Amino acid sequence: MTDSVNLRAVVLDILMEINEKGEFSHLLINNALTKYQYLDKNKRAFISRLSLGTIENRIELDYIIDQFSKTPVRKMKPLIRNICEMSVYQIIYMDNIPDSAVCNEAVKLATKRGFTGLKGFVNGVLRNIARNKDNITYPDRNKDIEQYLSVKYSMPLWIVKMWHSQLGIDRTEEILAGFKQEKKTYIRCNTAKAPVEEIKRILSQESVSVADVEGIPYALEIKDYDYIAGLKSFRDGLYQIQDISSMTAGYMTGFKAGDTVIDVCAAPGGKSVNAAISVGTDGKVYSRDVSDYKAGLIEENISRLGLNNIEVQVKDALVMDESMKEKADVVIADLPCSGLGVMGRKPDIRYNITEDKLVSLKELQQSILSVVQAYVKQGGIMMYSTCTINSEENEANADWLCKEYGFKKIEYRQILPGKNGGTDGFFVAKLRRE
Template sequence: MVKEIKLIKDGIWLMEVNVAVDLARETALKILYDITENQAYSNISVNRHLDNDKLREIDRSFATELVYGTVKWLLQIDYIIGKYSSVKLKKLSPWIKNVLRLGVYQLLHTDRIPVSAACNTAVELAKRYGHQASSRFVNAVLRNISKNIDNIPYPDKSDIASYLSIFYSHPVWMVQKWIELYGKEFTEELLKSNNQVPDFIIRTNTLKTDRQTLLDLLHKEGINAEPGRYIEEAVILKNPSSISNLETFKKGYFQVQDESSMLAGKILDPKEGETVIDVCSAPGGKATHIAQIMNNNGTVLARDIYEHKLNLIEQSCRRLGIDIIKTEIHDACDIDENLIGKADRVLIDAPCSGLGIIRKKPDIKYSRTENELKEITDLQQKILNIAARYLKVGGYLIYSTCTIQPQENLEIVQDFLAKNAGFKLSGFRELMPSALDISSSEEGYIQLYPNINQTDGFFISKIKREK
């Protein structure tokens, strides 16, 4: 839509221009500004801005793609802008900087948007959120980049960490750490996988239906769905959109959950009538899966420190038809003397760096620092030491994280076992899906990687209290 408007920013009249800015790109720009300038979480900002009646479903999808794609490739994009801009990135206004970022993302990482469309729409956004000179500057930078797409001067491969950092848009400290742990070839495959769009996985609620029936119902709702890779309840949605509007969702026939997360419940292997404590439960995917495995018979105590997150668990329980989950506000770092020795099973899905879910939350790459890992591991050790005391003798505990950092995973478990003689790792190879044969499961732990297993990067260990 073309119309004449007065541009006003921070209460100051700027200019009158004729503009034609599509709503999807403008919405994406506002979200990107919120993320980069206000440090907003990408998923929260996206949900807030897309709750707009003026946006069609196709606009919401396109805006979401633009935001997550730009954030995913932000390090690379800023590097390229720096190579082709006559003005240093830090001296650009935040609005114009983000207009350029959106434009560069479309030029480099989409194959269905013509160069002219990417450039022209960026110019119109620059007019609205800057001034005439800004629009000319944006046009010049993007046109220059478009002419040199096949000749971008990336760092020399002789400095492999710097090259991989920019080429795959991951912080250099992270790349260096993974090269030390896994080698160059594995690290490059991991980085490549982190930039891919993950499958959208849901879990069949077997309390209400079975997987084949769910697949049939989803197909009738226009959803292209197929069985998951590993877990018998898992379903992959190929064209997910407006999940909450589906009748199958409203009726509680499924829950959104990655297969790696489902695996934690499978390996915990709770039995009907048992008492299970989930000490870091929100948003409740694992707790509801555990209740499902228990056939809604027994007790699951789901705890978290935030009431609004526990409310989400309760909402899921009502929709899924689960009534054995009891929610409580409780800090996992504080011992509950009333629960010592009372649980048959304990689940610790520990707070972690989240470096195994970069595919889903790309801003994690930039919000984490190497120094933070020490604080995180201290927290993980404390939670494990406290939660283990809730186990009965003969009971089992799962310690899991959504990261691939050994210091948050196996090293935490080994440190705990070295200091607590009554606990041992417990092998669980018989509980593993036949399509996921990981030898370390015999020893009591597994590490999943997105580049190998096509799941989230996820660690699971199983500990038994023997005395």
Template sequence: MAREVNERRIALDILTEMGKSDSYQKSAVKLALNKYDFLEAKQKAFIKYLAEGTIERQITLDYVIGQFSKTPIKKMAKPILYILRMGTFQILYMDSVPDSAAVNEAVKLTAKIHFVGLKGFVNGVLRNISRNKDEIAWPDPGKSKESKIQFLSVRFAEPLWLSKMFLENYGFKKTEEIFRFFLKPRPVTVRFSCRFSNEQLREILLKMKRANNGTIVMKPSPLLHYAMNLYHTDNITYLPGFDEGAFMVQDVSSMLVTEVAGLKKGDTVIDVCAAPGGKSLHAADVLKDTGKVISRDISENKCIIIRENVMRMGLNNVVVEDYDAEKHDPSLENKADVLYCDLPCSGLGIIGRKPDIKMNTDLNSIMNLQTMQRKILSSVWNYVKPGGTLIYSTCTMTKQENQENYKWILENLPFEAVSIEDRLPNQMKTIDTVGAGYIQLIPGEFDTDGFFIAKFRRKENS
């Protein structure tokens, strides 16, 4: 007998779990979907879209609810606020859900969680939003900086401080483009292993096309020949080729780290902050069972994930170690031909994939991250052999974590910048800074995440 579930109740449980902490955890969505893995793909997609969309659009949803509720949001019971957010999200952003269904299901859910006395309140607010959704008084960008910040924040559900930072760094038009990209549904991007022959990969691709009842759409990346964008996927671990290690989930921007590094067979690569291991495994794949990749992370749980990926991908030249990058390891001095410093960062370049990031970050934490990044760089720089390569990268877009750290490395460590023009896809070679040895990818500009990559060579006499 099939188990009956209420998708909206599961989404509410996810929001409740996420709301228990001051720090939003996207893992709550993954844990819930794993728990309900017996559901059909369509049901899981509905739960994921509703839960993540409600979190992603929270600022906008609260703005709208505030216009139609006499009770201030701060005075609402958390479960009722979550139900109102979910209902408003369905009304404004889910065309597949009739407004009447969004309202009625919200009222039923209110009763199920024992708030029967508030059914009329939930019904009234959501029906009012439904009737007047084309008349919502959105902020006007106007001419002042303050009005533009308010407009960007409300329309694209970004915090005021982030809207202000992006407006100052990129201007109004470019910030609008970036924020629109963050809200755009993104494919799952995978990197195919070069251990597989073209014939083997063709066979895997044919099987993938037939997976999920033939609903998967596959589009090759225009930037890297071994990257593929997958649309309408369910659980990626069920796809043909996953268990065999034919591919790993990784954005093209992340793949560019190994492209820029320019690895040679026999190289020793040290990755000091490696989890979940995408760059380490990419390096090991390119080395084709030669050389050695030392893949480290501070957390044993993260190292377990890296080891699982190493085993699945069938790589024999990777050593995974639990180690704190802030602590210098004398045994690694002068051992690395290439050192990967893809350091913990604010993650502002990947908000489109992890919308909870914008709820977890602020200006103070960015400055603290810069301090930690420089501490790690000071600890690990001499793992690089004289003449060897240091790759510094982040998945963010702040000058403090990127351009300022680039200058800091040149001014405080014995390294010189190396042009990366010859290591980039043709579409990126015209970016002004590639000759100076770094690139700041803007989200959406090449249909990739926001990312920063800089390449340095250790001076021979250092």
């Protein structure tokens, strides 16, 4: 059965869905890995790496192809362009695969997909690149460092320019390099079910490597697992997968036993779960999102974890809930954002976000904040967070909230990928109502 699966064909289908239909990379790849979970670990890793790597490096790959092709990538048939991109990624980044095999498989793909007339073109371009891969040129770093970084790290030029303006060029390059670091997996231990040390012992029995995370006692880094949803410890609800940057936001909150918490844009529920474990059985978490589908994602998560102090509600964060005015000790507002901090895991974000969308997102964030701030009682805490790297969505919004609604800044923290080795970019503002 496994021999019948053409791994490159699977990747090509994923790329076509992402690039031509605008589907989300992380969902498509997860679906493929679930569908083909019977394949061995190395084959599934190939699907994941080639899909993500091709998307993540698309600007660079196109820049390389254009140096060796008489037909620019923008004029290629979409399927041929995707075959060329995924093949050049293998030639440049996957040294364990012979260049000849890459070229041959690309020609086979083009033929099987009905482009027999272009198989010579595909073969010629790829073999030319393979012969000359040590002579590929890039924009001159000394003459135009923004253009160089844009191509080298496959980041749209306007994003590079924005970060250069907001953060400086050194930090910008650090962020770009950070996105390419190996991604780590972190879990939030469900200490409502078992102590951290017990969870570590169980994971070790399942042959999972475990390491403590400095500064957050209930966080662990895990590796050397195959299919995490297949682990009994996962099915038993002993932990949830959560990036360390997101856990940092929860730890900063300083939940107290018995707190009332409202999580206003909660799906899939990671922060609600963290809050529920932290406030204990005497506390209460209202976990809200805008649709039945999103509420279902939260329900699924808390059911697996066995938490009884979370009430899931379908609520639009833009609509005032008069019954909850000044009732919350903590409001969690992890709001829709541009997602520029998670491009290491969701690389297609960079190609879909626009400058106009940044403006409209800031307006949406302020509209939501103007409503949900009313739920914070006097002396209570507002935790405003995003998974982006953009001062207009982050510090500017937090400053605006303080000015307009009488909150006091306690702490702002911008987590950057390059600073934290394989983590996401994240911003969190902890504010107190005076």
